[in-house]
Amino acid sequence: KNEVEQSPQNLTAQEGEFITINCSYSVGISALHWLQQHPGGGIVSLFMLSSGKKKHGRLIATINIQEKHSSLHITASHPRDSAVYICAVMKRGADGLTFGKGTHLIIQP
Amino acid sequence: EPEVTQTPSHQVTQMGQEVILRCVPISNHLYFYWYRQILGQKVEFLVSFYNNEISEKSEIFDDQFSVERPDGSNFTLKIRSTKLEDSAMYFCATQRTGEGTQYFGPGTRLTVL
Numbered sequence: 001k002n003e004v005e006q007s008p009q010n011l012t013a014q015e016g017e018f019i020t021i022n023c024s025y026s027v028g029i030s031a032l033h034w035l036q037q038h039p040g041g042g043i044v045s046l047f048m049l050s051s052g053k054k055k056h057g058r059l060i061a062t063i064n065i066q067e068k069h070s071s072l073h074i075t076a077s078h079p080r081d082s083a084v085y086i087c088a089v090m091k092r093g094a095d096g097l098t099f100g101k102g103t104h105l106i107i108q109p
Numbered sequence: 110e111p112e113v114t115q116t117p118s119h120q121v122t123q124m125g126q127e128v129i130l131r132c133v134p135i136s137n138h139l140y141f142y143w144y145r146q147i148l149g150q151k152v153e154f155l156v157s158f159y160n161n162e163i164s165e166k167s168e169i170f171d172d173q174f175s176v177e178r179p180d181g182s183n184f185t186l187k188i189r190s191t192k193l194e195d196s197a198m199y200f201c202a203t204q205r206t207g208e209g210t211q212y213f214g215p216g217t218r219l220t221v222l
Contacts, residue, residue, distance in 0.1 A: 004176030019207065030208065031208065033210075033211070035213075039158070040215075041146075041198055041216050042119070042213070042215050042216065043152070043200060043213040043216075044213070045210045045211060045212065048209065048210050051145070072193075075175075086151075086152065090208075094165060095140075095142070095157035095159075095164050095165040096142055096144070096155075096156075096157050096165060096167065097142075097144075097152075097154060097211065099151045099152040099153070100151065101150075101151045102151065104149070
């Protein structure tokens, strides 16, 4: 069983829609990361969370440590938001990140 | 804005050959990582490196792999005798402190024929 599960695996939405991507994990963590992978393969860090909520522009990330769940929200989605969004956790006591399989998001104009 | 760079962007090699993938970290970063992503699969942790030594390695990081920071700037991943299944995108990531954002390089696509 994967230690980090994301849903949905694929998501297609219309421009302007509110997007939610979910991440559940089954291990103790020190932090959770949301990353964006572009079609060319490059990976960009969006958020690092250990509690609560963070906002950057149209992106909002929340985490519930008790429920071992995090969500990434995109408001007023735009075609340029089309990418793979990856949830990754830093397990307690570990150095490297453990990744989910990613959510492939397509925003249609 | 400072960024992590990786060379080469694409490497094609024959099975059994040695390859060296290079990463130039952001200058004040102290923690370095290698990850790989086989086509169509999730990103996987290979190794972390701090204070000139490996701090953690995964099961994937067997005796065929090694890392070093030969000149205080470049951070390299060497695969001694490549196998077909080593074909993947290899990402370097760096971090200023032990806790914090990891900054990823653009990746090296390794193709083993």
